[in-house]
Structure formats: structure tokens, C-alpha cells
Amino acid sequence: MDKFVIKGGKPLKGTVRIGGAKNAAVAILPAVLLCDEPCVIENLPEISDVTLILRALEYLGADISYINKSTVSIDPTHANAFVVSKSIAEGMRASSYFLGALLGRHNKARVAPPGGCDFGVRPIDQHIKGFEALGAKVTIENGMVEAKAPSLSGCSIYLDVVSVGATINIMLAATKAPGLTVIENAAKEPHIVDLANFLNSMGADIMGAGTGVIKIRGVNHLHSTNYSIIPDQIEAGTYMVAAAATGGDVIINNVIPKHLESIIAKLTETGAQVTEYDEAVRVKMDRRPKGCKIKTMPHPGFPTDMQPQIATYLAIADGTSVITEGVWDSRFRYVDQLTLMGADIVVDGKTAIISGVEGLKPAPVKAVDLRAGAAMIIAGLMADGTTTVEDIEHIDRGYENLAEKFAELGADIKRIDDHSEFRIIKEA
Numbered sequence: 061m062d063k064f065v066i067k068g069g070k071p072l073k074g075t076v077r078i079g080g081a082k083n084a085a086v087a088i089l090p091a092v093l094l095c096d097e098p099c100v101i102e103n104l105p106e107i108s109d110v111t112l113i114l115r116a117l118e119y120l121g122a123d124i125s126y127i128n129k130s131t132v133s134i135d136p137t138h139a140n141a142f143v144v145s146k147s148i149a150e151g152m153r154a155s156s157y158f159l160g161a162l163l164g165r166h167n168k169a170r171v172a173p174p175g176g177c178d179f180g181v182r183p184i185d186q187h188i189k190g191f192e193a194l195g196a197k198v199t200i201e202n203g204m205v206e207a208k209a210p211s212l213s214g215c216s217i218y219l220d221v222v223s224v225g226a227t228i229n230i231m232l233a234a235t236k237a238p239g240l241t242v243i244e245n246a247a248k249e250p251h252i253v254d255l256a257n258f259l260n261s262m263g264a265d266i267m268g269a270g271t272g273v274i275k276i277r278g279v280n281h282l283h284s285t286n287y288s289i290i291p292d293q294i295e296a297g298t299y300m301v302a303a304a305a306t307g308g309d310v311i312i313n314n315v316i317p318k319h320l321e322s323i324i325a326k327l328t329e330t331g332a333q334v335t336e337y338d339e340a341v342r343v344k345m346d347r348r349p350k351g352c353k354i355k356t357m358p359h360p361g362f363p364t365d366m367q368p369q370i371a372t373y374l375a376i377a378d379g380t381s382v383i384t385e386g387v388w389d390s391r392f393r394y395v396d397q398l399t400l401m402g403a404d405i406v407v408d409g410k411t412a413i414i415s416g417v418e419g420l421k422p423a424p425v426k427a428v429d430l431r432a433g434a435a436m437i438i439a440g441l442m443a444d445g446t447t448t449v450e451d452i453e454h455i456d457r458g459y460e461n462l463a464e465k466f467a468e469l470g471a472d473i474k475r476i477d478d479h480s481e482f483r484i485i486k487e488a
């Protein structure tokens with residue numbers, strides 16, 4: 061198992077380039093199944109979730125060829141299978157998007173329940189409600205979710221909770237369903253807009269993505285397209301927070317500053333200097349942050365996927381901070397790891413109270429999930445001394461070339477595997 065070894069305590073300085081958005085990529089790739097011709101997808105992040113989705117597409121019969129590291133050509137013409145097995149589905153949450161995409165393509169789908177980060181219960185009842193409203197019968201048998209319909213037709217759906225996954229899955233199933241589908245109380249995240257733009261670039265008729273009401277008029281045919289995925293809002297936010305947390309000065313390139321507003325607002329409130337450019341932001345910090353209050357919410361609120369990273373930054377604040385998790389039941393499992401590094405955090409249900417300490421101390425810690433893993437990297441960069449971060453396969457799911465990107469900013473971070481460590485010890 062690989063781990064990261066970080067010698068922290070140095071301010072990050074320089075420029076980092078942000079890759080394509082994970083949560084857009086994992087929706088757009090299954091959406092290619094709705095197309096009747098080959099598509100080219102650009103700006104794909106080099107992360108293991110993307111590799112897994114591409115493997116699933118191949119398994120379903122699509123032809124995949126890489127044009128370069130971040131561009132792939134996908135020909136779905138012969139994708140005749142409609143089953144996604146447990147071994148593929150359990151690796152990530154986004155495998156559930158094959159339900160909507162396969163239902164839209166074949167009027168039937170059988171997909172094992174999705175995996176992904178552990179934040180407590182992660183139901184898919186709103187996805188199922190949407191498929192049923194479109195005319196599908198959904199059953200769960202032998203550990204597989206099966207959705208089937210003689211035909212789908214447009215309908216009105218009100219989501220009981222604002223769900224990114226349900227909004228995406230219903231959009232996928234409805235794109236080719238005859239008639240008008242209206243999703244009310246839809247999620248508004250940038251990746252929802254990106255998926256709608258991708259589908260529209262193939263000839264779909266989707267309006268309102270990015271607002272609470274999305275209208276989809278079903279079309280018969282989707283044609284080939286070349287599409288470039290938006291930059292990753294959360295990867296950008298992670299480097300912004302890392303810059304501030306280390307007292308650094310970093311330009312984060314290839315971003316859409318509008319997507320970063322809530323993160324910019326909170327960093328500014330804590331005393332960081334943030335400058336916005338057309339496609340970049342610069343974050344500068346030269347003191348301990350001030351404590352602040354944050355509540356995570358669906359977009360455009362402060363993203364839950366930035367909660368562990370900002371909590372780590374606030375661990376060294378001059379004052380007390382309060383973070384309330386407004387999306388997931390259980391997203392504070394990383395706090396035990398931060399406590400090992402000297403943070404003073406008390407969790408009560410969905411609220412964490414952070415009493416700022418002067419600095420974090422190095423320690424061996426674990427990545428308990430993807431964003432928690434990113435938070436441990438930031439903590440290691442903040443702490444003066446050597447921190448090791450284990451279980452980094454979680455981080456690989458969503459951050460491309462993380463060690464290389466931080467090293468470009470002057471960090472002393474290395475990825476090692478236990479084998480190479482063993483070899484070094486033997487040789488010595």
C-alpha cells in the first residue's frame with residue numbers, strides 16, 4: 061500500500077493547474093451511452109474513479125481509445141450489455157449513474173448498489189422515485205438494483221431532498237424519454253450544468269440546469285460531440301485552502317472563479333487575501349486565520365466536499381470556529397486523525413467546534429475518505445516535521461498527480477510504497 065510522506069512547515073508558493081472536475085466526469089462518461097455515435101471527451105482528470113468508469117463502459121461493450129492523457133474517444137455503438145456487476149459498482153458512488161444511462165439507452169438496467177465514501181446512510185430513494193415517475197419498475201433482487209420499462213415517458217418529479225445524484229440520474233433517464241420531464245427542487249451544482257451542456261451538445265433539449273427547475277424535452281437521437289469538462293471546483297478549493305493554511309502565496313490556474321465564491325468568501329473572512337482573475341485565483345496569507353462559522357449546503361452554499369479541508373485550516377485559527385454539516389449525517393470521521401496532530405475539535409452530532417491551536421504537530425494519520433484524505437495532506441503540510449498519510453487509495457479516487465502538484469509549489473511530499481521502504485531498510 062502506498063502512503064504519502066510529508067515534511068511540512070513550509071509555505072506553498074507558485075502556480076498550480078487544476079484538472080477536469082471529477083464529479084462532472086463521472087456523470088458525463090456514463091452519459092455517452094445515450095449517444096448513437098462516437099464522442100470525444102477532453103479535460104478528463106487522471107484519477108482512479110475515471111479509470112473505473114471507463115472500465116465499466118468497456119465492459120458494457122463501448123470502444124475506448126485514449127487520444128492523450130486527458131482526452132478519450134468513446135464509441136458506444138456496440139454497447140449492448142445492461143448489467144454493471146458488484147466488483148465495478150462498489151468502487152464508487154457514481155456507478156449509480158449507469159442506472160439512468162442504461163435505462164435511457166435500453167429501457168433496462170441492472171446495477172449493483174453503489175459504493176463510495178462512507179458518510180453514514182447514502183440512500184437512492186429519490187433516484188428510484190424519478191425512474192418510477194418516468195414509467196420504470198424498480199426492484200432490488202439478489203443484491204442488484206434493476207430498473208425496467210416497456211417505454212419511458214416525460215413526467216413531473218419533485219425531489220424531497222436536493223440530491224446531486226438523483227438530479228443527474230433522472231436527467232440521464234429522461235433525455236430520450238418522449239415528452240417533457242420537469243425536475244423540481246433539482247440540485248444546482250456546476251457538474252449538473254456541465255452534464256446538461258454535454259447532453260445539449262449532442263442534441264438534447266435541456267433547459268434550466270443550474271436553477272431549481274430543470275426541463276427536459278425528450279429527443280430521439282443524440283449525435284457525436286467533442287466536449288471539454290469544466291475545471292474541478294473542489295480540487296481548486298483544496299489548493300486554495302492549502303495555500304492559506306501554510307501561510308503561502310499560490311496562483312490557482314484553470315478555474316471558474318464563479319464556482320469558488322463560497323470558498324473565497326470564507327477564506328477572505330478568515331483574513332486571507334484572495335484575488336480573482338478571469339480563469340485563476342491567487343490566495344495569499346501571512347498570519348493565523350481568524351475563526352469563523354460555516355454551514356455546508358447544496359450549491360451555491362459552502363460545499364460539503366470542502367468541509368474537512370477548511371476544518372483543518374481552522375484548527376490553527378486564532379479563536380473558535382463552528383462547522384455545521386448540512387448535507388451528510390456523518391462527515392466528521394477524520395476529526396480523530398486531526399486530533400492525533402494536536403487539533404482541539406469537539407464533535408456533537410452534525411456540528412464541530414474547533415478551538416484554534418497555535419500549530420499542528422506531525423503524526424502518522426490515515427485518509428478515512430477522499431476529502432478527509434486531502435485534509436490530512438493539508439495538515440501534514442502545515443505541521444513542522446514528518447507526517448505520513450496512509451490509506452491513500454481514497455485520495456487517488458479524486459486528486460490527480462497530487463504529490464507532483466504540491467511538490468511544484470515547493471512542498472516536500474513523496475509517495476512511497478511499503479515495498480520500497482522495506483528495500484531501503486534492507487539495503488541500509
Ligand code: EPZ
Nearest residue numbers: 083154182183184185186187221223224225226365387388
Ligand atoms: C454527490 O454525491 C457527490 N458525488 C459528493 O461528492 C457530494 O458530497 C454530494 O453530491 C453533495 O454535494 C458525486 O457527485 C459523485 P446527494 P451524491 O445525492 O449524489 C440525501 C466527493 O467528495 N439523499 O446530493 O451521492 C443524502 O443522504 C463526493 O467528491 C437522499 O436522502 O449526494 C444526502 O444527505 C463525496 N435520497 C443528501 O441527499 C437520495 O435518493 C445529498 O446527497 C439521494 C440523496
